[in-house]
Amino acid sequence: MLTTAFVRRLVPLLAAAALLVPATSAFAATATDPGTVFATFATDLAAGNATAAAALLSPTVTWSAGPAQAYPPKFPLTATGLANVGALLAQEQTAKVTLKVAGTPTVSGDTVTFTADLSNPVLTTLGVASVKVDGTAKVDNGLITSVSTTVEAASAAALAKAYGAATAATTAAGATGAPALPKTGGSPFTWVWASLLLVAGGALTLFRRGSRTRA
Numbered sequence: 001m002l003t004t005a006f007v008r009r010l011v012p013l014l015a016a017a018a019l020l021v022p023a024t025s026a027f028a029a030t031a032t033d034p035g036t037v038f039a040t041f042a043t044d045l046a047a048g049n050a051t052a053a054a055a056l057l058s059p060t061v062t063w064s065a066g067p068a069q070a071y072p073p074k075f076p077l078t079a080t081g082l083a084n085v086g087a088l089l090a091q092e093q094t095a096k097v098t099l100k101v102a103g104t105p106t107v108s109g110d111t112v113t114f115t116a117d118l119s120n121p122v123l124t125t126l127g128v129a130s131v132k133v134d135g136t137a138k139v140d141n142g143l144i145t146s147v148s149t150t151v152e153a154a155s156a157a158a159l160a161k162a163y164g165a166a167t168a169a170t171t172a173a174g175a176t177g178a179p180a181l182p183k184t185g186g187s188p189f190t191w192v193w194a195s196l197l198l199v200a201g202g203a204l205t206l207f208r209r210g211s212r213t214r215a
Helices: 004-032 034-046 050-054 082-094 121-125 153-175 190-214
Strands: 057-064 078-080 098-108 111-119 131-140 143-151
Touching: 034 050, 034 098, 034 111, 034 131, 034 143, 050 082, 057 082, 078 082, 111 121, 111 143, 131 153, 143 153
Parallel strands: 057 143
Antiparallel strands: 057 078, 098 111, 111 131, 131 143
């Protein structure tokens, strides 16, 4: 038989336990909520933390990017599996590609719809500060199973125009005998070798002229 004293001690304990149940459920819901998961993923990407971002990806994640990634520095437009998508994110981090979410994403079930600004140093060189992309991400049990982005029409047109102008300028410079500009997205050492060749060529010319003068 339960004593009165025991019941008095038991009631507060049961009340405390009852309060813990909804708190624990709320925490679990937040940890797997698609909007929260994607927001954390986007924050990690914007901060250049590819490792933390990859930790939120499903082992079978799929990645599909818009045409901006078809331009230098080139990256695969699609990738499947955690290893491949993780490698892609690491490449983008090294190339200083940033994807910053603009505005507030919308969430419908397991799908997050967002708009973001994509930028990198090569785009800046072309005179394009960033391109606007529309995207969707799907989240299942706290992990992102897919990410798909498409460059908005206006940004795609501006990017194509800027890249076309840069390519035309490079071709024209080569046709006039001027040192051709290195291909956008080429090896970062191209400029270095070109400079060294120009310096070496100038030094050789001066040496020949000096030799003729002394003769």
